[in-house]
Amino acid sequence: MRILLFLAVLSIGYAQKAPTPTAEQILDRYVEVTGGKAAYDKVKSVTMLGTMEIKGQNIRGELKMFRQDGGKYYTVVDLPGIGKQEDGSNGTVVWDKTVLGPRIKTGVEKFLASCAAGAMSEYGRGALEKDSCYAKTEVLGEETLNGKPVYKLRMTPKEGKPEEQYYDKATGLLARTKMIIPSPMGEVPIVAVVEEYKTVDGITTPSKLTNEMGAVAMTMTFTSIRFNENVPAAMFALPPEIQALVDAAKK
Amino acid sequence: MNRFVAGLVLSVLSLGAQQVESFEAVWQTIADKHWNPKQLESLPGGGSWADLKDSYRKRVQAAQGQSEVRTILREMIGKIGKSHYAIAGLELKGVKAMRQGGGTSPGFRVGLVEGKVLVTGLNPKMEMVKLGWELVGVEGMPVNPAIAEIQKQAGQTLQAALRTHQMLQSYIGGSSGETVDYEFLVGGVKKMVSLKMPAGDGSSGFGFVQGMSVGREFALLGPAGDIGYFRLDMFLDVVRVLPQFQQAIEACKKCRGFVIDLRGNPGGVAVMANAMAGWFIKENGVKLGTMYQRGVDLKFAVIPRLGGFEGPLAILVDGASASTSEILAGGMQDLKRARIFGSRTAGAALPSVIESLPNGDLFQFAVANYVSESGQELEGIGVKPDSAVAHTAAALRAGKDLVVGAALDWIYANPSLPGRP
Numbered sequence: 189m190r191i192l193l194f195l196a197v198l199s200i201g202y203a204q205k206a207p208t209p210t211a212e213q214i215l216d217r218y219v220e221v222t223g224g225k226a227a228y229d230k231v232k233s234v235t236m237l238g239t240m241e242i243k244g245q246n247i248r249g250e251l252k253m254f255r256q257d258g259g260k261y262y263t264v265v266d267l268p269g270i271g272k273q274e275d276g277s278n279g280t281v282v283w284d285k286t287v288l289g290p291r292i293k294t295g296v297e298k299f300l301a302s303c304a305a306g307a308m309s310e311y312g313r314g315a316l317e318k319d320s321c322y323a324k325t326e327v328l329g330e331e332t333l334n335g336k337p338v339y340k341l342r343m344t345p346k347e348g349k350p351e352e353q354y355y356d357k358a359t360g361l362l363a364r365t366k367m368i369i370p371s372p373m374g375e376v377p378i379v380a381v382v383e384e385y386k387t388v389d390g391i392t393t394p395s396k397l398t399n400e401m402g403a404v405a406m407t408m409t410f411t412s413i414r415f416n417e418n419v420p421a422a423m424f425a426l427p428p429e430i431q432a433l434v435d436a437a438k439k
Numbered sequence: 440m441n442r443f444v445a446g447l448v449l450s451v452l453s454l455g456a457q458q459v460e461s462f463e464a465v466w467q468t469i470a471d472k473h474w475n476p477k478q479l480e481s482l483p484g485g486g487s488w489a490d491l492k493d494s495y496r497k498r499v500q501a502a503q504g505q506s507e508v509r510t511i512l513r514e515m516i517g518k519i520g521k522s523h524y525a526i527a528g529l530e531l532k533g534v535k536a537m538r539q540g541g542g543t544s545p546g547f548r549v550g551l552v553e554g555k556v557l558v559t560g561l562n563p564k565m566e567m568v569k570l571g572w573e574l575v576g577v578e579g580m581p582v583n584p585a586i587a588e589i590q591k592q593a594g595q596t597l598q599a600a601l602r603t604h605q606m607l608q609s610y611i612g613g614s615s616g617e618t619v620d621y622e623f624l625v626g627g628v629k630k631m632v633s634l635k636m637p638a639g640d641g642s643s644g645f646g647f648v649q650g651m652s653v654g655r656e657f658a659l660l661g662p663a664g665d666i667g668y669f670r671l672d673m674f675l676d677v678v679r680v681l682p683q684f685q686q687a688i689e690a691c692k693k694c695r696g697f698v699i700d701l702r703g704n705p706g707g708v709a710v711m712a713n714a715m716a717g718w719f720i721k722e723n724g725v726k727l728g729t730m731y732q733r734g735v736d737l738k739f740a741v742i743p744r745l746g747g748f749e750g751p752l753a754i755l756v757d758g759a760s761a762s763t764s765e766i767l768a769g770g771m772q773d774l775k776r777a778r779i780f781g782s783r784t785a786g787a788a789l790p791s792v793i794e795s796l797p798n799g800d801l802f803q804f805a806v807a808n809y810v811s812e813s814g815q816e817l818e819g820i821g822v823k824p825d826s827a828v829a830h831t832a833a834a835l836r837a838g839k840d841l842v843v844g845a846a847l848d849w850i851y852a853n854p855s856l857p858g859r860p
Contacts, residue, residue, distance in 0.1 A: 271678040370741035402735035
């Protein structure tokens with residue numbers, strides 16, 4: 189028995205001394221466990237269809253996200269009583285069209301939106317394209333999140349505020365991201381919690397996420413995720429209101 | 440007898456427990472949901488919110504009856520030094536005995552003018568009712584006893600004008616397709632009018648607010664029809680209202696001025712205020728104010744619209760203009776982009792909720808703070824109009840809306856505004 193106890197203590201001591209991986213290793217592992225770089229390299233476009241629900245407020249609408257190589261993306265949420273809220277880029281002009289009106293994004297907003305336009309979307313961004321989006325990635329330590337040990341990373345974008353990403357120590361999957369999103373309404377702190385993953389064509393991607401913003405929690409559930417689907421070019425064309433803003437800015 | 444005594448003891452014990460539960464609910468709710476916990480650490484009169492708990496709990500435990508508990512709780516929440524915190528007695532529920540119609544407007548609006556319920560507004564196609572008529576009954580229910588009760592309670596009710604307005608609109612409202620009988624007093628003679636409630640206009644609600652018809656109207660006013668007028672009864676139905684507002688602006692390119700009528704508008708979807716303001720603002724980086732919640736400060740940013748209206752803007756408000764109405768009116772006033780006409784708004788610019796306590800009383804509490812661009816908290820204060828104007832019975836009977844009239848006079852006298860952003 190004493191020998192067993194000694195071995196147990198020894199193993200705990202050994203485990204405690206296991207070196208914490210570097211940020212690069214954690215991010216590389218995420219890419220690996222979700223499909224591997226070779227699988228991601230084949231992805232030229234992503235189509236994600238599902239719903240967005242504001243928890244506890246009886247608000248639920250349709251959500252569609254399209255992304256394509258070249259920094260092109262288009263996202264639309266159609267919320268009952270509010271209407272379509274759109275967000276997009278033709279690869280050059282990054283824009284949104286919400287209740288507030290049409291708007292061209294510039295500065296940090298444009299930079300971060302462009303970074304999020306890659307094949308991995310904003311969830312786990314940096315894992316594939318850390319050199320283009322992030323100036324610094326570092327491990328802050330290990331924590332317990334919902335009873336599971338996680339690695340806590342701080343990712344400092346080349347523009348904008350640092351964000352924290354939490355990777356499950358056992359699975360290597362991203363569990364949570366804490367970030368500060370610049371918007372016309374100011375800097376909005378958001379906690380994005382990945383609740384479910386789905387594997388499609390060999391790539392494991394978040395399929396259910398909840399974004400917590402103060403007292404509001406929005407859950408996005410993707411019922412359909414498709415890679416390399418032929419997305420019409422018109423999907424990424426600038427809406428007339430945005431084109432008018434572009435034209436007006438030239439005058 | 441024993442059974443009666445046992446029942447009595449149980450009732451008393453139960454009542455006592457409910458009072459303590461109510462105290463706990465009030466204390467904990469504020470501790471959990473006040474928008475700025477730091478304010479609770481240092482109350483205006485000294486001490487912290489946490490310091491109050493034990494002493495007030497003991498007082499509630501020792502209280503002789505619900506009325507005393509109410510007084511104690513009011514004293515406790517008064518220590519926060521803010522409005523929008525209220526304990527309303529059971530007597531408020533008595534007003535619910537007043538007729539509560541549906542969310543469909545009959546095509547006219549009423550208000551309390553000189554102590555009487557008068558018709559203060561008409562939809563464009565309403566011909567059976569006239570401005571200034573006195574409403575004395577709906578569906579056989581006389582209006583005066585209910586008004587007397589509302590006025591009696593006004594002193595202990597926050598935003599009395601807002602509550603009165605809401606009760607009156609509910610009093611005259613109906614369900615789509617329903618026929619409602621109204622009794623008016625016209626020149627001392629009773630006049631009965633039966634009105635069929637219009638079919639639902641398809642207005643979309645938001646969240647749990649559903650089934651409301653969102654009254655709105657665009658017209659060209661003035662002798663030459665050269666002043667745009669847009670009335671909005673509620674900030675809802677975003678999908679249709681904002682495009683209609685855009686059409687109104689576009690139809691008014693050559694107007695001498697524009698009037699937004701928010702009288703009786705209790706608010707709704709807050710960002711509609713920003714969206715509407717965008718049609719009157721030229722510069723980037725402008726905001727109407729800031730909403731402070733726990734962990735998130737949201738600026739009410741205004742995004743300038745191409746082809747916006749640059750002429751004089753008047754916004755009409757009254758004591759029943761609340762929340763989003765106050766954000767729009769107060770913000771545009773701060774930005775010196777609009778002149779405000781009417782009477783002081785409700786001072787209910789904060790998102791607040793009302794919950795029922797275990798003892799049956801009602802508890803109102805704020806979940807955020809709104810500060811206008813000039814740094815003014817609108818909560819409990821409201822927007823003070825630049826031109827104070829109110830209905831009079833005589834003017835209404837003559838078919839005149841004095842508030843609209845004052846706005847038109849100002850627009851004709853002021854072709855431009857200084858300091859427009």
